[in-house]
Amino acid sequence: MNDMTPTPAPIIDAQRVGVTFAVDGGVVEAVRDVSFRLYPGQTTALVGESGSGKSVTARAVMRLLSKRAQVADATRILYAGKDMAHLSQKEMRHLRGNRISMIFQEPMSSLNPVYRIGTQLVEVIMLHQRLSKKKAWARAVELLEEVRIPDPEARVNQYPHQLSGGQRQRVMIAMALANRPDVLIADEPTTALDVTVQAEILHLIDDLKEKFGMGVVLITHDLTVVEQFADHVVVMQHGEVREEGPTKEVFANPRHPYTRRLLASDPKGIANPLEGTPEPVLEGRGVRVEFMLRKGGAFRGTYSPLVAVDGLDLTVRRGETLGLVGESGSGKTTFGQALLRLIHMDGGEVDFLGDRIERKDRRQMRPLRSRMQIVFQDPFASLNPRMSVRQIIEEGLIVNGIGRTGRERFRLVQQALRDAGLPDNIAHRFPHEFSGGQRQRIAIARAVALEPEFILLDEPTSALDLSVQAQIIELLRKLQREKGLSYLFISHDLKVVRALCHRVLVMQHGKIVEQGPVSEVLTNPRTDYTQRLVRAAFEIAT
Template sequence: MSDLVIDARKIGVTFKVLGGTIEAVKDVSFTLKKGQTIALVGESGSGKSVTARAIMRLLSKRAMVSPQTEILFNDKNLAQASPLEMRQMRGNRMSMIFQEPMSSLNPVYKIGTQIAEVLRIHQKISKDAAWKRAIELLREVQIPDPESRVNQYPHQLSGGQRQRVMIAMALANNPDVLIADEPTTALDVTVQAEILNLIKELKTRTGMAVILITHDLTVVRQFADHVYVMQHGLVREEGPTEAIFTNPQHPYTKRLLGSEPKGRANPLPEGQEVVLSGDKVRVTYTLRRGGAFRGSYHQLQAVDGLSLQLRRGETLGLVGESGSGKTTFGQALLRLNTLSGGTVTYRGQRIEAFGRKEMKPLRSRMQIVFQDPFASLNPRMSVRQIIEEGLIVNRIGTSADRADRVKAALRDAGLPDTILNRFPHEFSGGQRQRLAIARAIAMEPEFILLDEPTSALDLSVQAQIIELLRKLQAEKGLSYLFISHDLKVVRALCHRVIVMQNGKIVEEGTVDDVLERPSTDYTRRLVRAAFEIAT
């Protein structure tokens, strides 16, 4: 047992909530050996992330760890370690990649500064050496143009790029243990394979042990040695990866493995009117590179003359690698950022020049579900306030009517209607994403921009959300612009697909044409990475 790195026994975590307590984790035990990858899998809210945070001692003040809990790391019980000992260990011998990069990165510091800080705290190196190493780390995690990106702030990067920055910070000091909490959730499939292979290579080279928390079973099957299946804070089943996948024993494990996205979009009736169209839309950003006195500026063409048409009752998929301009294009169509050129038409009305005042009457009919639910939900507002806010602003219904619509939206999004007085931080990442979907559908819009709406959801909830979106579309004639890197979900939900790369459209057509008969090398690479196990 000399290669045993972590021996966790009887982890139990209880949270104080209004009106009582919630047992989030109950009697979870596992072992982790040098060079091994174990995976914690299960539905959103099953206790995976709470278990990981208990190991790192990063739980909130309202969390109570069971007195029986033992977390032996190289024979030292972390459950009883002092705050100083934990600070010396975190980011050095143990690192964690968090699920939500925007809430984990400091918005007021440059990317390079934040990576260099991790290096300088734990290593005796100069500022210049730390900065150079930060650029190398960004290059290792496939960030394009790292010399420029190192001077940028988190809000200037896409969701996937922010996640890669978090991965670079976690790997900076070659830790003994890496806890990866949904490390590839915000990444496109090709970069996902590259990042996981980078972790695999480091693991082989340094003997690093990995705890992988994910809902992507393809990733688990390829990269994990041992799997622990969790539900309601308990380990329902555990064993070697291949044994779990080929011969699952527990009914919950069987259901989890059978939850891949299925089916296709409802057929689109002929002659449907165009709801939203964009013609030669351009969005340009000015970026700065270099130091304070020798800096220079250059133009980044994020969206380069793109056009699309979206019909009533249609779902149009927008796919491509992280940083390809998908979200920027979608937000330009909703007038959430400034166009450099082109036109946008909503229901026959030109809106590209509309200001905030002119757009306000249209906002209730055009909704958006953002990629990062933690950043888009107000942490000071309760669930009821979050979902009801849009109804109040647009003067929809009486107080009783609004309360009914809030509860109905929660139920439609797969959440109980008894959570009205709880706050966003009390929910898991997947549950927060469902809150964001509930907020959008409560307005009963005509068009919804869905920006990676299922990226933070486990497979069984993904299937529920896909069915929900199909049902709402059939009942209300909703139109969706669906931005995603998950081509399995795109195949199940979309009628047509547009493939983007570097701000341009490289291919478009029906789902069957693009995903089964791709005509460009780029699309073929995306499809291969999504539907085959990447190596």
């Protein structure tokens, strides 16, 4: 983090930013009277939960708001003596991508999938610089080298889908820096990435900021990131600034109750203690999963096997939470789904409550399905938007023959909602009417309604704000305590794993590289890989 005293002249001086959106039946005030300054070589973080107005504020600076948005008359966004809030579209096009650039959370939706990486970089360069195509192409290779993409001469000819998530985000940074801007706005640039890749991207942005003297606006809800990388922090809630100041001061002495609540919402506590040695609920022995990958053209393609899960063993005991961690592509989700017979297995044995299940077909598995449930990462994708909350939860009861009458099933639906910490009078509402945290509670209610003994939790908190994450962790602990549930918890967020799990298995390239009690593995990791994961999660250090 940069500690030098800011120079008197700010690059961006945003004053009284206000944005409203026209919606059916009225107007929503998304941002109200927000002011901040950005200085050269400084990182200013906009922090707050979803819906706090962080991204709308940044888009107001870039003039990238939708047609339904109305910027307040009092808004002033000063850059180089000009008020960007009142520039023409032509003048803004000259600044955007040239003097002021922005990178977004999901690089795959920002890159055009049908054009090569180089073509997209060349377009940005030639739009603002008078270079020949040959020189622009050479510049594109230089940019990829600058953002530390290996083998840039080859990568420049590839398409977005041929790059990993971290590499795609590096391409977006290269694109944003193509014309040496004065300001880089990074909107949740690492939320969708693994902790190790997240650390690399943040260090890269920090190094480039130092090298070129840019001002960086970092939008995030990860306070660990803010603490290490931001010089100045602006805390937002409900479209208003609750507190701002130098990061060290705000973190050491938060004045506003909301800031104190945010800082206190990091996952805390430990798993409910286990008594004795409970019986195993789920056991896997030598579990193996292979996929055939096709390479080459349409007519001369060749197939090669990819071993996603390489002969792994696992035991989850009654009332226990077992964490399964590792980077994207390590095989965590594939292993979990194979154990529950949701995908094929190429070898190994699985016992569920003492019953061998690896050879059972779909019909034979059906009686066991109510006793093993799954909660996915994205609750909006896993909840049918056309079904009411009652229909979503009741569907499983009907399929499994639980509850003799509609009235009895409705009573079970209401009980499941109460168990998940929701009011029981929301049964007739639809998924789109709820926040992300509420939708995840509905997904948990659907799982617990069937009175399962085991739940596979696949990244259930990664899409949620810190304070909502803390609530979901507490809910899962409560349900485990009251119902004796066993969890297999798949995650790359080691802070959540530390708060929720008894034991942890660390996966890399389809193998288990380390395992043991959470306190032991996360405090004294033995392998280099686990050490790197732990450092990235708790220190954001490389």
